[in-house]
Amino acid sequence: MFGSCWKPGASGDQALDRIVELSPDMFLWLGDNIYGDTTDMTAMRASYESKKQTASYERFLRAEIPVLATWDDHDYGENNQGRYYTRRAESQQEFARHFDLPADDPRRRHQEGVYNARLFPARNGSASVHVILLDGRYHRSPTFNQYGACEGNASSFLGSEQWDWLMRELRRPADIKIIASGIQVLPPLHGKRALKDYCAYADGREFQRAIAALEETDLSGTEYESWAEFPLERERLLRAVQASVNAGNAKQVIFVSGDQHWAEIMRKDIPATDNQAPVTVYEVTASGFNQNWPYEVPDPNRLP
Structure with missing residues (x-):
């Protein structure tokens, strides 16, 4: 199971209690796990502590459901921020503290960013599942000039070290790869x-x-943040996934994402190249726990 965009409130409490009732094998926190929106790490920690003291979250913790997590802008630092957020290293330590990461976890030590992965081997006839959680904040170039100096064609979403790590992960064989992103991947650009x-x-x-x-001609995607704001990086990601499937390292790739305050399922057919067969990928967005934007946002890749 997975979800994102959590604030204290009745509907969020009901969702957490339902998760506890269902007792999933794993829960993925996909970002905006709190709403810190600050450069003050005392305030950031207080937001995390407030969550831990919420009765429904206490019940969730007592259930000892295994958790994997990444972040998005509001728990990373400030709205829509990327690598120019001034307290990113300190914020990473607050993230590690909240999720009780062990002392030897790379995210507590030398790694810049909260990206991580876990491979679950096949058992009792089930498929092997490889969960890859990206950090789309720590190294991300500005989307618009109010967030820092524009970098043009050199703009990066993940940064060089995380890209190298992701390429290695995509070469690890698994039946199903689930790639988690704080923001959506498959909607096209908001034209x-x-x-x-x-x-x-x-x-x-x-x-x-x-x-x-x-081969995208309908540019009526979300006007909110998405990978489409970086077309070169989005193409790079989808081509890397395509190569992973064609190399036999995955039978199916599914993206999961949050951020948008609605839920939807998307499909994207990655077109063939001279040396790669076409591949179909899917994305499931689950957002938020207790927040909903009550209007429809266009998305030509959305399934009915």
């Missing part, structure tokens, strides 16, 4: 915004090429 406003636009040639390479 109603002036394209030159995107920090990744540069002169537009590579930006437009990456969109065309994925």
